[in-house]
Amino acid sequence: MITLGLDLGGTKIAAAVVRDGEVLARRRRATPQTGAADVIAALVETAAALLERHPEAEAVGIGCPGPLDFERGRVRFAPNIAGMEDAPLVAALTEQLALPVVLENDANAAGYAEHRYGAARDLVSSVYVTLSTGIGGGVFVGDRVLRGAHGLAGEIGHMTLLPGGPVGGDGHSGSWEALAAGRSMARDASYVFSREVSTAELFERARDGDAKALAIVDNAAHFTGVGLANIVKVIDPHGFVLGGGVSGVGPFYLDRVRAALERASHGYPQPELRVAELGDDAGVIGAAAVAAVETAAAPVTGG
């Protein structure tokens, strides 16, 4: 099935016509910063331009940030997109594009692309983990996205890994994200060195052998290992796909994560641990793939 994938981000809108994970045509533009109506108009315009040349597309998938209301096809709010509050995305796109429209969480969309066509394409089940400014993810079993009862499955960065630990952006203490995301590493580095230190500089200092920088990196890798091991103990996935900026650091960080996962697994068989392969295309490929699978089969709300 040929479908159209849209990826709505805080700064850009990406769109692509996709068949079985292969991009046939693509388009990209800046995200309007002037409210939901303009964002929706920009999405429609971008999609319509591609659909004109690819009328064979049978459905549209759209990956969005922020908590989504799947039942009503709305974006509850998207912290990084001005004016996106309770926005009726699905209704507006369905009406103006005259095609079925499927809404998906952006991390789920990118992860689903990796699950079906990227780093996890040979695995029955996988969990996508974005190690970035924050920590998010998605859970995939067979050809389905596991959304959960309230669309919250895969919010793995909010797992508590150290009750009483540092408070995160959501006011919650000791979450994986507050212990090991890029922004939390930068927080610790800035504290230790008494000036603003970026995650990139932290990793540079750690590579150069700075003991304090290395302690911060080791600590974050430790908690990421614990987080991954906890997921194993709940659903025992065939593998993990790591995406996001921190996963781009390479073996220096990933080897530490792998060792931490093994320590926290105390003898359990190890899942595959892979790095995302599809780069910037993951969002549109995943949104298009979700649209294909959801329009081909009845959605399973909980599965």
Add this chain to the structure above:
Amino acid sequence: MITLGLDLGGTKIAAAVVRDGEVLARRRRATPQTGAADVIAALVETAAALLERHPEAEAVGIGCPGPLDFERGRVRFAPNIAGMEDAPLVAALTEQLALPVVLENDANAAGYAEHRYGAARDLVSSVYVTLSTGIGGGVFVGDRVLRGAHGLAGEIGHMTLLPGGPVGGDGHSGSWEALAAGRSMARDASYVFSREVSTAELFERARDGDAKALAIVDNAAHFTGVGLANIVKVIDPHGFVLGGGVSGVGPFYLDRVRAALERASHGYPQPELRVAELGDDAGVIGAAAVAAVETAAAPVTGG
């Protein structure tokens, strides 16, 4: 479909002929303590006696403790059953009963019974949590048991909730089980009161208002809330079913767990939190139901 369910425990073997969660006939006997061959013979004898009067049964399900080798249909080892090591349960039963035999983890079997016919029968997805001497569980989505890549899904009691916390029976530090299972509460009570204190006595003292006993109970409820909230953040199930001895304590404990789950969820929608309904029958009903669903459809290894 009518199927036979077997529940192999450390002290007893239970068996039942079951149709859609309803027990049509049952049998029970002591588990031989004289090795795998005798255990298998006892299972065959118990099953055969029921099948003679119910030849309409189309398959056999068996719930077993201990790590299982699903691919080879074997019990790797069962700590509570003498001589059960690498026991070829499925091959032996299939040959002697001349019916398809499906092996399942005992917690998965009991949880599946609750999911399909008990406390969670109206929920699309549920997680069964045994709060007992230890903490175990099972994950159910739609009509399927989520087994995971290595049959380890639902080993939730081994999640790390407090790195550096007390060491558990598996040598692992800070697991949910080591922090909040019945045996860990008894450990803490025995330490606090400088003599052997059972979980039952601990709860009695806590109900009577003993501040130290109450602190132990509150601490365990806190970590159980954190454990449940962590599961929500991975798969967002429609509900939890609590089984095992500690769940039998009633509202005095469950209200504390519910409050702890809410605290640890920091504003997320709350899942249903229910107590198991099927009692001792859960094991046989679940084993029979797994046999029915697995022989009716091709099993999904990872799903």
